Amino acid sequence: MFSPSGEFFGTALLVLLGNGVVATVLLAKSKGQGAGWLAITAGWALAVFVSVYCFGSVSGAHINPAVTLGLALAGRFPWDQVAGYMAAQLAGGIFGATLVWLAFLPHWRATGDPAVKLAAFCNAPAIRNVPSNLLCEIIGTFVLVFGVFRIQGASGNPAGSAVFPIDLGALGALPVALLVFSVGVSLGGPTGYAINPARDLGPRIAHALLPVSGKGGSDWGYAWIPVVGPFLGAVLAALFLKTLHPPTP
Numbered sequence: 653m654f655s656p657s658g659e660f661f662g663t664a665l666l667v668l669l670g671n672g673v674v675a676t677v678l679l680a681k682s683k684g685q686g687a688g689w690l691a692i693t694a695g696w697a698l699a700v701f702v703s704v705y706c707f708g709s710v711s712g713a714h715i716n717p718a719v720t721l722g723l724a725l726a727g728r729f730p731w732d733q734v735a736g737y738m739a740a741q742l743a744g745g746i747f748g749a750t751l752v753w754l755a756f757l758p759h760w761r762a763t764g765d766p767a768v769k770l771a772a773f774c775n776a777p778a779i780r781n782v783p784s785n786l787l788c789e790i791i792g793t794f795v796l797v798f799g800v801f802r803i804q805g806a807s808g809n810p811a812g813s814a815v816f817p818i819d820l821g822a823l824g825a826l827p828v829a830l831l832v833f834s835v836g837v838s839l840g841g842p843t844g845y846a847i848n849p850a851r852d853l854g855p856r857i858a859h860a861l862l863p864v865s866g867k868g869g870s871d872w873g874y875a876w877i878p879v880v881g882p883f884l885g886a887v888l889a890a891l892f893l894k895t896l897h898p899p900t901p
Contacts, residue, residue, distance in 0.1 A: 654733050656740035658711025662703045663741045663850050666715050667748025668755075669699035671855055675752055675772040679759040693836035697829045704825035713825075716848040717741050718882035722797040725890035738850075745854020749773055752855075753862050766868030773859040774852045775844040775878050776871060785874075788842040789881025790888065792835050796847050797889035799831040846878030853879055 673695025676684035684691065704713040712729075714720045717738040723729035752772065753760070763769055770776065777785045836845050846852040853875065860870040 654730070655711040656733075656736040658707045659714060659737050659740040660744040660747070662707035662711060662713050662715045663744030663854070664748035664751070665706060666699050666703040667745050667851060667855060668751045669702060670696045670851065671749055671752045671772060672755065673699070675756045675759070678763075678768050678772055679756055680763040682756070682759055689840075690837070693833055693840060696836055697833035700832045701825045701829035704828060708825060711737075715741065715744075715850075716796075716882075717850050718793050718848060718886040719797060719800055721883060722800070722886035722890045725887060726801065726893055741850035742854050745850040745852075746858045747854075749855035749858035750862065753858065753864060760867075761865040764866070766866060769864055769867050770859060770869075770871060771844075773855040774870075774875075775846045776874060777843045777877075778841060780874070782877070785843050785877050786881045786884075788839065789846060789877060790885040792839045792843075792845050793847045793882040793885025794889045794892075795835055795839070795885075796831060797886045798892060800828060801889065801893050803827045803831070843878070847882050847885070849879040849882050851878075 673684075673692055676682050676695075677687045677691055679685065700715070703715050707713045707715070714723065714729075714737060720729060720734055720737045720741070724731050724734050756772070760769055767776070832847075835847060839845060856870050856872075856875055859867065
């Protein structure tokens with residue numbers, strides 16, 4: 653089941669649909685402009701659902717470097733596969749963001765505010781406060797990764813490399829989609845809940861490279877927070893799991 657190509661396409665689909673809903677809500681003259689925060693959080697949850705049922709059987713559908721790291725730390729994913737998965741996820745994030753740019757091509761010029769254009773690619777905090785922004789990303793990712801650990805065991809089968817082993821067909825992806833929806837609705841307000849380094853860094857790179865009409869800077873001063881915060885949250889989730897289920901001697 654180890655397939656970096658599955659992670660590339662799964663993350664690309666995640667970003668295409670997730671950033672697509674942000675672009676729909678924010679960009680000028682979009683038919684969905686102004687639909688609001690609930691539309692964005694629901695869109696991201698559905699993006700996770702679609703990506704997982706399309707690629708869960710191909711690669712395990714981590715679609716998130718923080719999830720891959722957490723699974724490896726918990727002994728549920730081989731370390732020799734980690735770098736390949738993370739590289740594929742980052743590349744998938746860049747590709748997915750490029751597809752969003754193409755899908756909304758006339759709307760970039762119609763949108764005047766460069767910050768709004770950047771928001772359709774990557775995250776920015778509602779109030780810029782480095783310790784608080786970092787802490788929010790740590791907490792949100794902790795909830796996500798710990799939730800993934802619990803979902804893994806919900807089928808009663810031994811936990812493996814697949815993030816979603818519940819044997820419900822496509823509905824096996826539903827628990828984590830609801831988990832992402834819950835994190836977004838409850839904890840997404842301060843930072844936009846990246847909770848996924850590839851989801852933020854990949855599209856941020858795309859924003860820097862693509863000829864987006866009227867774009868401003870890519871806010872590289874903030875870019876480390878949606879990378880470091882999720883990784884720290886994943887580490888804490890794995891450590892917490894081990895305190896609940898210490899390895900048998």
